[in-house]
Amino acid sequence: MGADETRGAERTPVAELLERAHRLGADPRNTNYAGGNASAKGSAPDPVTGGAVELMWVKGSGGDLGTLRAEGLAVLRLDRLRALVDVYPGVEREDEMVAAFDFCLHGKGGAAPSIDTAMHGLVEAAHVDHLHPDSGIALACAADSEALTAECFGERVVWVPWRRPGFQLGLDIAEVRRAHPEAVGCVLGGHGITAWGETSEECERNALYIIRTAEEFLARRGRPEPFGAELPGYGALPEAERRARAAALAPHVRGLASRDRRQVGHFTDSAEVLDFLAREEHPRLAALGTSCPDHFLRTKVRPLVVDLPADAPLERVVERLGELHAAYREEYRAYYERHAGPDAPPMRGADPAIVLVPGVGMFSFGRDRQTARVAGEFYVNAINVMRGAESVSTYAPIEESEKFRIEYWELEEAKLRRMPPPKPLAARVALVTGGGSGIGRATALRLAAEGACVVVADRDAGAAEKVAEELGGADRAVAVAVDVTSEEQVVAAVRAASLAFGGVDLVVNNAGISISKPLLETTVADWDLQHDIMARGSFLVSREAARVMIDQGLGGDIVYVASKNGVFAGPNNIAYGATKADQAHQVRLLAAELGEHGIRVNGVNPDGVVRGSGIFAGGWGAKRAAVYGVEEERLGEFYAQRTLLKREVLPEHVAAAVFALTGGDLGHTTGLHVPVDAGVAAAFLR
Structure with missing residues (x-):
């Protein structure tokens, strides 16, 4: 946190928001990396008139709660933001509202507003948190999510059916807040949770209440071994053998995942991954794909899963990877063609972002190491979500057509266009x-x-x-x-x-x-x-x-x-x-x-590379200086003078x-x- 963000004895809305965001974002049980957002409302002087103006500070597009700084906040005038309700053209044109947020910015505006800005601005509460906890998404992605939410929380938390993030979802949650004054938040079907409060402390307390209560409910109500019995031969290999096989497979897998564009890889053999792949239900669940938009935007619609036991010969695993990769690309193209309309962006690439190998672990891929690592972390989140949903019900992610709408959303495409061009050695x-x-x-x-x-x-x-x-x-x-x-x-x-x-x-x-x-x-x-x-x-x-x-x-x-x-x-x-x-x-x-x-x-x-050279510092410099009859500290100068350019290397x-x-x-x-x-x-x- 910058030195000026909490200056003075008065607790400003920005200082409270940042401290709350850091606490929530530091615990992976609360939300995934760069997932969710938090906001605070308050007043500040208008830079033109000097009079007080009601503002909202909210995490901007692409930021991360755990590392959020003041410059990562979008700052909007509440009167202008809420006036957008009167010109809202309806759900079929709701994407147009994102551009309208720019006309609601205060001063220089800070970060770019995210798609969830309306959710925070339209809800009548001073503080709002929208998070993606595994426990909350598990309830949100269960087949009987609405009934389970009521059983878990009673009237304190309201269930909201799946709706793509955007202006209409903000209107829906604002109506929930008005219609259920006793509620502290809601479970968003197929997505996550939202909580609110009149103080920062109350908002954080309500968010943690939803998350921890869902965790306790799943633990108490859930059945053991929701992923089914162990599959013979699919258990984890011993660590040394497992990591040796992972190292041998990694280049083959990376080559396949880089067919369309070069990717950096990351390997994970966490207990969650190995147990998931050792159980009889993993093929069915993996085929269903992830649900939370943050998850499948990073992990793609579904992973590639090797369908061989852990001790299969390495050569056979490599051969099978090639066969499965070819099938994956065909299936992904078919998925694109099933849902792409005439105005859809071009297909970005048909290679998997997640590759699962029983007994070994998970390979995840991205444009850089952080993106690859986070994709893997998100798939672990997805495994936790599947485990929770299957323990109390059946895992039922959002429809494939909805996943496509988000994956190839024009707003996501615009975000990709805003990214700086890759450096020359990117993904090398x-x-x-x-x-x-x-x-x-x-x-x-x-x-x-x-x-x-x-x-x-x-x-x-x-x-x-x-x-x-x-x-x-x-x-x-x-x-x-x-x-x-x-x-x-x-x-x-x-x-x-x-x-x-x-x-x-x-x-x-x-x-x-x-x-x-x-x-x-x-x-x-x-x-x-x-x-x-x-x-x-x-x-x-x-x-x-x-x-x-x-x-x-x-x-x-x-x-x-x-x-x-x-x-x-x-x-x-x-x-x-x-x-x-x-x-x-x-x-x-x-x-x-x-x-x-x-x-x-x-x-x-x-x-003649003398300065900074470990070789010269290790005695070579003194010996060469003696050979040429010069002082050691002047050896670089001596070498330079004997060159055509008279420059030291x-x-x-x-x-x-x-x-x-x-x-x-x-x-x-x-x-x-x-x-x-x-x-x-x-x-x-x-």
Whole structure:
């Protein structure tokens, strides 16, 4: 919360609203991420006349209650908002009212008003909360929802039949409030709950009363095992086996989910998911799809469910995934064609957002890691809703035609059009070795800034974790500790990337050390260590990443951070120079081999990267300075003066070259080495 949002002793409506929103949004039992909204009414000075004007502050479109700030509120004049009732053209044209909200904004208006604005503004209560708790939606999606609501709450909570969010729903709830003065809120059929109060405390208390009472009712009234008996062979695999299988399946699943557009993946093997998939009713329930609009807008109308036992051979699961995916796409197109009218937006894509694998867990997908993660969280919400509804009745989501109306709603389409264009590396997953410092850190920062999810791999786990946090945490980056000389650790690192983001699209082979000695002083141990880290390490990382890229079928990029020393013969540098030449030829060999899979392999040849370099800080700088007879602190300046451009090379310059090779403009280039040395004529490629 900003420092100015609760300033002063007086509790302002905005301060009360934000504090209530944060408390409600912090508990997933109350509402899902970015789901629901809250509002407060009060008076404030008119910026023109200075007189008091009645206003409503309400969470704007796309915001999240748990992290809501003042700038995320839409601010509207109540007199103008309520005057819209007199010009309302009826339910067939209710979408026109959303544009009218803009003419009700106060001052600069804050955030864009959401579709639920009318629900808050037309209800005669100072504070209103609209939430999507699992317990409330379970009652709302039960076949006999109206009777169960009455049994659970008596006259304190009123049942409202399903109506698509909009102006008419606001009118309906306002009428409920007038007709039932004893009521504290309502259950919205197929949707969620709404509560109200004359103070912020009363409103929050009423919302929590509805949620907790519904939870207690379902627990008391519900039958055990609502998902049915366990299916033999469909129980959860042991954890290590389960996660190994998930890592092996992830690239295949991501490739299928990215047929129309590349997606980032997220894996969940929570107890709720595994138990659901182990029960005999899961095929029927999954086919019914989700109900709450927030759920199916993220999860699509229904998931793809693998219909094989947990211990089915991996090759058969992969084969079956392909068959089921083809059927899913056909069914989704048929769903679109059943309901799309002449004015419907074009079909956005027919790939699943949720893929369920018995014994293993759930893969969810989205345009970025957060979207993928939230889609998975919403499907867990949906499982909880199904469990609750089935425990006291039968799960009965809204009609498929209503789901289509919302999924392809022009208002949702307009929201998508307002989104900024994707960054060049959006939905790409990058793995950077040696990512904890120097060139690796700079490369990780640049790739993340260009939209990639980044796996920061480094022998120093603490350094990798620090960089991952710098990049924005788990939705943007993860850290893995890996010694690239170890085949087992490299395999584990690539598996970690698959579990974190669904696979790998871009690899930067940057891990390395430098041993600067004359030939006669270079030991076999020096030679082996140098080659193990850079030649062997690059080979291992490229091999394991290529396996994933081939399984995904999405192409990919492998970039080697080689060196000017791979082509230039300098003194006292036999081990380092030879292994850099090895890396340079790996680029050419792999470019020739992997091109048929759409995998491009290129290299960058830096020189004289002193500042920020872990290699130079580790003793290489002092040794090279001694070779050239300069002070170590002036080594970067010395290197710059021997170049054609007389410019010092920094880690950021190497990172820029990596991005240039992978950002899309050089999509027809492979087998190339790009010098990043400010111009060293002796190292020109021939």
